[in-house]
Amino acid sequence: MKAAMNPNPADRAAAQTLALAKSAGAEMADVVLFDSVDLSASCRMGRQESLERSESSAIGLRVWVGKKQAIVSASDLSAESLGMLAERAVAMARAASEDPYGSLADAVLLAKDWPELDLYDAHEPEMTALYAMALAAEGEALAVKGITNSDGGHAGYSRHRVTLATSHGFFGQYDISSASVSVAVIAGEGDGMEGDYDYASTRHYADLPDPASIGKTAAERTLKRLNPRKLNTKPLPLVFDPRVGKSLLGALSGAISGAAIARGTSFLKDMLGKPVFVPGVNVTDDPLRVRGLGSHPFDGEGVAVAKRDMVRDGVLQHWFLDTRSAARLGLETLGHASRGVASPPSPSYSNFYMQAGSVSPKDLVADIKEGVYVTETQGMGVNIVTGDYSQGAAGFLIENGEITVPVSEITIAGQMKDMFMRLTPADDLVFRYACNAPTFRIDGMMVAGS
Secondary structure: OOOOOOOOOHHHHHHHHHHHHHHHOOOEEEEEEEEEEEEEEEEEOOEEEEEEEEEEEEEEEEEEEOOEEEEEEEOOOOHHHHHHHHHHHHHHHHHOOEOOOOOOOOHHHEOOOOOOOOOOOOOOOOHHHHHHHHHHHHHHHHOOOOEEEEEEEEEEEEEEEEEEEEOOOOEEEEEEEEEEEEEEEEEOOHHHOEEEEEEEEEOOHHHOOOHHHHHHHHHHHHHHOOOOEOOOOEEEEEEEOHHHHHHHHHHHHHHOEHHHHHHOOOOOOOOOOOEOOOOOOOEEEOOOOOOOOOOOOEOOOOEEOOOEEEEEOOEEOOOEOOHHHHHHOOOOOOOOEEOOOOOOOEEOOOOEEEOOOOEOHHHHHOOOOEEEEEEEEEOOOEOOOOOEEEEEEEEEEEEOOEEEEEEEEEEEEEEHHHHHHOEEEEOOOOOOOOEEOOOEEEEEEEEEOO
């Protein structure tokens, strides 16, 4: 294993809090702790806006008295505070309503060991280095002719220790870090202004791209958006840039969440084991990806995790499940629990991605006589219950197989079941986020313009 963060009271606090909870009357309990260090530097128009460094600790305690459950949290790890935390949690549980599905994870499912995922970079950059990165990203963008203003450059670094302990014997701890650089700029004047951005985030500081390349890309994207054309309302094929395509994948993750399935509030509630995409489309969740932005060695309940195809050859294979949602569905958790200090675990993805297809982005648009290459969506127009999709969008017109002039002030709409069945992925998958998609095409969506 790599060198961990400096020693801290997490081990002691976890064991002490579990003992205090048991003494107060808890029959089962688990404890999660987060110890964090965060650094950030930002600038705007070449001038310093902020330099910040913060350190924090937080603890969450979940207890059961019979089938009654309560959760409390605190930021004070002193013995006195932990004693009050345990007493308050048990008192709240005794006053709560019974939950027949709430429980610790089955002990046989708990992680016993886990691989080294290389999630922690012990090198903490100097604040001056972060500020220099923010300046370099913004400076490169502002130097491009036609860029008239900036929303700012930013660089950051953080590290966190995650500790989870349960009353039935699980103890796990891991360290993670992340580094980032971003810039957003503006081109044009008055009513003709357009903006765009570029951003990168990695687990290791050394893996960040040159900040000047971030600035250059942000400027190029912004300038391409100037003087957009309006469109008439009509059905058109759409091609989604990976930056926005991942949002549709995020909608899929919500629709296959065990919590939504158990409530009956998903348009895919009856689709397990059935085709939801065309054959050849595969969607994977991989919590064990080395240096992955969504990676973790065990889930928020201590359950062992594994790489899984959630959709294989177009067919939906699994729900995202934690212990409670699995119990409601008569199933077994698959290790998808995500946990904060102030709320119970809930099912979520880790590194969630659509696998690359076999066609290039260029070939994907080659036969489109008229369509839209979507680079931005706005609003919250995704209804997981019904599957209706309607969002404001901007991008570029596709004419005779070529991406041409910018378009804006359009609305794109469809029904997600139909959209998934008309989706063709390209071969350009790149892992830049915790949720990733290649460029993909969806035929027959409605585009509403002026």
